[in-house]
Amino acid sequence: MSGGTFLGMPAFPEASAAAVRDSQLRFNLRKATHTIRGKRAAVVGELDDWAELRAAGKAIKDETLRNLDRYLLQLEEAVTRAGGTVHWAADAAEANRIVAGLVKATGETSVVKVKSMATQEIGLNEALAAEGVAAYETDLAELIVQLGDDWPSHILVPAIHRNRAEIREIFLREMPDAPRDLADDPRALAEAARLHLRDRFLSARVAVSGANFMVAETGTLVVLESEGNGRMCLTLPETLISVVGIEKVVPTWRDLEVFLQLLPRSSTGERMNPYTSTWTGVTPGDGPREFHLVLLDNGRTSVLADEVGRQALRCIRCSACLNVCPVYERAGGHAYGSVYPGPIGAILTPQLRGLDSPLDNSLPYASTLCGACYDVCPVAIDIPSVLVDLRAKAVRAGGHRAERAGMRAARWLFSREVRLARAQRLAGRLRRFVPGRLPGPGAAWTDTRDLPPIPEESFRDWWTRTSGGAKP
Amino acid sequence: MSSRDLILSRIRAAVAGAPETEIPRAYARGGASGADLADLFAERVRDYRAAVRAVPADGVADAVAAALAARGARRLAVPAGLPEEWLAGTEAERVADEPPLTPAALDGLDGVITGCAVAIAATGTIVLDAGPGQGRRALTLVPDYHLCVVTAGQIVDGVPAALERLDPLAPLTWISGPSATSDIELNRVEGVHGPRTLEVVIAL
Ligand code: SF4
Numbered sequence: 001m002s003g004g005t006f007l008g009m010p011a012f013p014e015a016s017a018a019a020v021r022d023s024q025l026r027f028n029l030r031k032a033t034h035t036i037r038g039k040r041a042a043v044v045g046e047l048d049d050w051a052e053l054r055a056a057g058k059a060i061k062d063e064t065l066r067n068l069d070r071y072l073l074q075l076e077e078a079v080t081r082a083g084g085t086v087h088w089a090a091d092a093a094e095a096n097r098i099v100a101g102l103v104k105a106t107g108e109t110s111v112v113k114v115k116s117m118a119t120q121e122i123g124l125n126e127a128l129a130a131e132g133v134a135a136y137e138t139d140l141a142e143l144i145v146q147l148g149d150d151w152p153s154h155i156l157v158p159a160i161h162r163n164r165a166e167i168r169e170i171f172l173r174e175m176p177d178a179p180r181d182l183a184d185d186p187r188a189l190a191e192a193a194r195l196h197l198r199d200r201f202l203s204a205r206v207a208v209s210g211a212n213f214m215v216a217e218t219g220t221l222v223v224l225e226s227e228g229n230g231r232m233c234l235t236l237p238e239t240l241i242s243v244v245g246i247e248k249v250v251p252t253w254r255d256l257e258v259f260l261q262l263l264p265r266s267s268t269g270e271r272m273n274p275y276t277s278t279w280t281g282v283t284p285g286d287g288p289r290e291f292h293l294v295l296l297d298n299g300r301t302s303v304l305a306d307e308v309g310r311q312a313l314r315c316i317r318c319s320a321c322l323n324v325c326p327v328y329e330r331a332g333g334h335a336y337g338s339v340y341p342g343p344i345g346a347i348l349t350p351q352l353r354g355l356d357s358p359l360d361n362s363l364p365y366a367s368t369l370c371g372a373c374y375d376v377c378p379v380a381i382d383i384p385s386v387l388v389d390l391r392a393k394a395v396r397a398g399g400h401r402a403e404r405a406g407m408r409a410a411r412w413l414f415s416r417e418v419r420l421a422r423a424q425r426l427a428g429r430l431r432r433f434v435p436g437r438l439p440g441p442g443a444a445w446t447d448t449r450d451l452p453p454i455p456e457e458s459f460r461d462w463w464t465r466t467s468g469g470a471k472p
Numbered sequence: 473m474s475s476r477d478l479i480l481s482r483i484r485a486a487v488a489g490a491p492e493t494e495i496p497r498a499y500a501r502g503g504a505s506g507a508d509l510a511d512l513f514a515e516r517v518r519d520y521r522a523a524v525r526a527v528p529a530d531g532v533a534d535a536v537a538a539a540l541a542a543r544g545a546r547r548l549a550v551p552a553g554l555p556e557e558w559l560a561g562t563e564a565e566r567v568a569d570e571p572p573l574t575p576a577a578l579d580g581l582d583g584v585i586t587g588c589a590v591a592i593a594a595t596g597t598i599v600l601d602a603g604p605g606q607g608r609r610a611l612t613l614v615p616d617y618h619l620c621v622v623t624a625g626q627i628v629d630g631v632p633a634a635l636e637r638l639d640p641l642a643p644l645t646w647i648s649g650p651s652a653t654s655d656i657e658l659n660r661v662e663g664v665h666g667p668r669t670l671e672v673v674i675a676l
Pocket of ligand 1: 266314315316317318319320321322373376377378380381
């Protein structure tokens with residue numbers, strides 16, 4: 001496995017070994033995952049019919065996937081009837097092209113964004129930047145990740161690997177309007193983010209979002225959030241573009257009664273998240289005048305073709321499986337090398353991207369098969385079984401790996417300079433394990449360039465200043 | 473082949489021969505509504521650290537006036553169709569959304585007062601559907617203070633009953649407490665981009 005290691009994105013065993021040695025990261029993760037686990041257990045325990053809701057959620061998703069063609073056509077018709085426009089994107093490049101084209105047609109050079117895993121998966125921000133369009137993340141955690149030129153490490157709390165002192169430093173460095181005497185308490189930091197984004201929201205003309213659910217019957221899209229940045233993006237701009245994976249469709253309006261109970265309780269451990277927005281096409285005089293829905297495949301149909309693995313498409317991205325996973329707790333989200341970390345990432349990423357990079361080939365092993373993920377999953381995805389099945393496939397793919405592995409992984413990393421820059425920054429955390437020179441196909445690239453030095457992580461400064469805070 | 477046809481044909485090939493699934497709906501669907509649920513609703517709203525005043529139906533004007541006075545709110549967005557009597561006790565200036573207020577104008581107001589379409593006791597949620605007395609979505613989003621009047625008949629027990637009462641074609645906003653974030657070390661901070669203060673008056 002280690003023969004395929006390359007800068008910043010080592011295979012899971014190397015990346016996780018580095019993260020496990022990082023005590024601050026481990027402490028942050030432990031504290032965060034244990035807190036949220038307790039909250040989830042309490043609000044799930046309140047519902048006597050949790051098991052029945054879970055069974056219904058699983059079955060609704062299975063039934064949808066079985067008839068996905070029909071539901072997507074029904075959705076398309078309903079959205080169109082309500083004044084929206086539906087686009088179909090077979091892969092990331094096509095989705096990016098469609099969105100860039102739509103933004104440019106408005107004449108705008110910037111967009112505001114609501115946290116969306118689909119747009120991270122396709123690298124939309126980088127693609128828009130290449131077309132001269134700036135994409136501003138507005139979710140607090142995404143903002144921290146974007147300003148820190150970093151990668152998300154948790155589905156729900158993408159900046160879970162950053163502590164308050166690091167966030168303060170990032171804000172002071174990257175936000176011109178942050179007060180110079182900014183304190184490092186969460187309230188002050190949230191206030192700084194509010195001020196920073198306020199004018200941007202009030203003047204934004206184009207927004208890009210994802211969606212948690214799309215209702216085939218009515219053409220309704222649903223976004224759950226906490227901060228209100230979602231409402232800002234979905235309501236104030238003139239044009240709204242939503243990029244959504246094809247597996248997010250549910251058949252009927254009534255089906256939401258299951259998912260609007262399962263998701264908030266599993267996700268943030270709340271009875272309900274602060275804000276849920278639903279919209280159907282466009283509403284004259286209220287919200288965007290133009291609505292575009294980009295339906296994204298990008299590997300999902302190949303996941304669907306796998307009898308065992310297709311259940312991963314039931315995932316509603318609640319992140320409960322991350323919070324109970326002993327491997328995630330120790331390794332952190334970055335070690336999974338994908339926007340989908342944790343147990344779900346370990347089964348989804350290799351299926352979406354194929355098993356032939358060393359990283360993706362190693363992901364099915366990023367588990368102790370303890371089964372905790374399956375127990376908490378609100379749509380009963382049997383993650384351990386899919387892992388075992390993928391391990392068998394990983395072994396079979398092994399024969400071809402030597403030829404394809406390096407190329408595929410390197411292509412993903414080098415396809416955009418931004419990604420490489422981030423990989424190098426990430427390497428700060430993993431730097432003892434990172435070669436100074438890229439192996440394999442990357443060698444030619446590094447031989448002609450000086451790799452920037454890998455900086456010391458800034459949390460160490462905070463560690464010194466606050467005498468280490470509370471230690472694990 | 474268009475991408476649409478390509479995706480659809482990939483799907484059809486992928487699921488060919490896969491079994492159909494029956495959907496078991498053995499979960500509780502409830503369906504109760506009314507004043508009996510007001511205590512639970514109030515308790516659940518308070519859990520989100522929103523202020524709640526439960527008053528008899530003829531006490532709404534006083535409760536609204538008291539809330540606005542305590543807040544120091546002098547200029548309020550008032551959506552079309554809001555019952556006039558709710559504002560009978562306050563001197564606050566009423567700003568109508570006609571012609572539509574710009575985001576900057578909304579930002580300059582002290583708050584907004586609305587009714588709602590449905591309220592959910594189990595989750596402490598109010599749902600706005602842009603109907604009479606609620607206004608378009610921006611109205612309850614940009615001002616920093618939202619005062620919402622819920623009448624007893626609007627309270628339902630759970631999520632299924634709420635969805636049954638709501639029109640999917642209307643733009644809906646489900647509100648459970650003030651805006652919040654837990655993005656920094658999972659510490660909950662109330663008040664980010666949405667209204668930082670939510671206050672609810674329940675008319676029994
Ligand atoms: S796999 Fe299940 S538990 Fe994990 S994020 Fe998806 S829905 Fe949640």
